[in-house]
Amino acid sequence: MDVFEAIDHLTQAGPASVYLLYGSEIGLFDWFCDELARNQPDGPSVLRFDYQEDGFEPAELELCSFSLLGDKPLVYVRNATAFTPDGRSGPDAERLAAYLEQPVAGRTLVLSVPADKLDERRRVTKLAKRHAVIACPVPSRDRDAMLRLERLARSKGVVIAKDALAELWRRTKSLTRSMNEFAKLQAYAGENPIARDHVLELVPVQAEDSVFAWIDWAVQGHVGSVFEGLEGLARQGYDPFALIALLARQVRLMAFARGATNLEQRAKELGVHPYALRTAARQATRFSERNLAKLVRVLADAEWDVKRGRLAPEVALNLALMELACAASTTAHNRAQ
Structure with missing residues (x-):
């Protein structure tokens, strides 16, 4: 029960x-x-x-x-x-x-x-x-979480739009943390219903979730979101060199996942979680094998240049991000043609 x-x-x-x-x-x-x-x-x-x-x-x-x-x-x-x-x-x-x-x-x-x-x-x-x-476990499905959050909001007299509630769950992934945000959001909204913009302004994204979202934006070529997110990641303790390493790891996973006939078996061979490899396989569809191979080299060179003192970490990260964005947009353009 x-x-x-x-x-x-x-x-x-x-x-x-x-x-x-x-x-x-x-x-x-x-x-x-x-x-x-x-x-x-x-x-x-x-x-x-x-x-x-x-x-x-x-x-x-x-x-x-x-x-x-x-x-x-x-x-x-x-x-x-x-x-x-x-x-x-x-x-x-x-x-x-x-x-x-x-x-x-x-x-x-x-x-x-x-x-x-x-x-x-x-x-x-x-x-x-x-x-x-x-x-009282954390809901495993977003649909269940939304139903529970709606009920909790009603019981506390909180009037909140459905898209705001969905954004609140996306940012907290916890009923407890969501309830803790209700009072703050109510005070900010005043007599109006809580809107999604209120949630975006007041509720921080969990650190572990935000870096995964940022990597996803990077490999999809969402340049604006990527550079907007850099300041928030810096406040959470991620330095440019750490972000280069995370991007390099993800691109390597994408290269391993692309063309794999059995992702579960490949995940065991690589020693990674199957979900991580499935995510990498989804992201890899935006890139050709040639572009992925190039990006692996670009990110490896970026790490090497920082370690050797040839480039500042911020410069190396920005160059790598532009290469990612260029490869992603080129692939999307080719598919459109």
């Missing part, structure tokens, strides 16, 4: 006694607690504890205590490392296990673990599986 299915289930049945949430999307943990409280009568408050700092005893005392006013706050214990292989055991884990074996009726305990897997060998994990265990 995922976190959204768990919230939907509340309309058909009441809240469970215990929820255990785990995964990389830690922003969903707090969102789940807020939605759980909002969907209950009278909207109970949420009492938050940290297992690493407090152990389980304060949360247990709250769960076992009854208010004269009849309040039944939701008890949320984050960082419940008792469920992970390297988490602490001892009295706190035993106390938690005893509670999971016989939770207090009419009260709700939410536990969260910022880990992709639970330690199935632990007694507390086996006891937790008697209750509601909810996975």
Whole structure:
């Protein structure tokens, strides 16, 4: 069961006694607690504890205590490392296990673990599986991510255009990071819906994603985007010589991928991920074998000239980029003819 299915289930049945949430999307943990409280009568408050700092005893005392006013706050214990292989055991884990074996009726305990897997060998994990265990992974498909982001935006009262939401996901690749950007984007948009331009202005691209996009622009001959992106890459710590090396590696992969009948086998031979070689094969269709061979030499010479002190790294990079752009545009022109 995922976190959204768990919230939907509340309309058909009441809240469970215990929820255990785990995964990389830690922003969903707090969102789940807020939605759980909002969907209950009278909207109970949420009492938050940290297992690493407090152990389980304060949360247990709250769960076992009854208010004269009849309040039944939701008890949320984050960082419940008792469920992970390297988490602490001892009295706190035993106390938690005893509670999971016989939770207090009419009260709700939410536990969260910022880990992709639970330690199935632990007694507390086996006891937790008697209750509601909810996975919160990063969505593997863009379509699923968009549906989840739309729902999260609605629940937070965020009005955002679909193309802006798609751009937000492209830049963050995380529901948690996207939710963290909502408040900033809302404040910037004012009373207007959040537009794609707002996302482009305010939300930075993740470093590892931006360099891959930049390399793709370079081998496709998108000169304007390539040179505009250089400043951003410099702020992320990429120097011109490192970019030359990354371009050289990609062009070599393109040369290896072009004409390969079995990309999976070729990837094993080269010791690279099959996805990287498939991407290189797609990029290589823009170039003839002759142009690819020339580009391999150009980039090798650029690295050599920088190492020998013949060219400054910035100059060598600019010359290599112009050779790439020329080769890409020449191939596209030939195809058009």
